[in-house]
Amino acid sequence: MASFRLLVLGFVRDYIGLMHASPSYGEIAAELDSSRKRVMKAVRSLERDGLLIRAAGPRGLRLPSLRDAAIRQLRDAGFFIDEDLKIAAPVPPESWFERYAAHLLPVTKKGSADGRGARLSA
Structure with a gap:
């Protein structure tokens, strides 16, 4: 006999x-022919496994679509997925982030008024 989880998944797919x-x-x-509580438990289990x-x-x-499966695999591999912007990038190590953040400090221009020969300093 099939497991209850598979019966739930099969019914949901067919429906x-x-x-x-x-x-x-x-x-x-x-x-x-079961209780709602048992169904809810099976659905939570299927959700945990990424099947619902x-x-x-x-x-x-x-x-889940192929897109959802791909996003889940990328997240499992350590990628940060920004679904709104449609950008995928690996999560940088903290030391890399600290070096990158140092470049984001406010920058002021020094030099001539027209910007020629201007040098940037933090």
């Missing part, structure tokens, strides 16, 4: 495929 929406915990429990994504609110279950 989303047919209805284009997430099932409620009650619908999953009724289909699998749970958003706040009713019917907040969704299946």
Whole structure:
């Protein structure tokens, strides 16, 4: 017999495929002849393993896409992902960051008024 987690995952996949929406915990429990509490526990476990994504609110279950899987793998490898800006970069070691931060100190220009021959100093 398949594990309860796999039964939940299979039902959620089928439901989303047919209805284009997430099932409620009650619908999953009724289909699998189980309790909502047991379904919620299975969903949390599936979410922990990256097989389901749970958003706040009713019917907040969704299946991870290839994009979500790639982002999860990059984060596991130590990359910082800024999803709003669509930028991925490795998290720098602290010593590197301290050296970089030193270059961000306020800079003033000294030299001629027109900027020729100006030199930058911290």
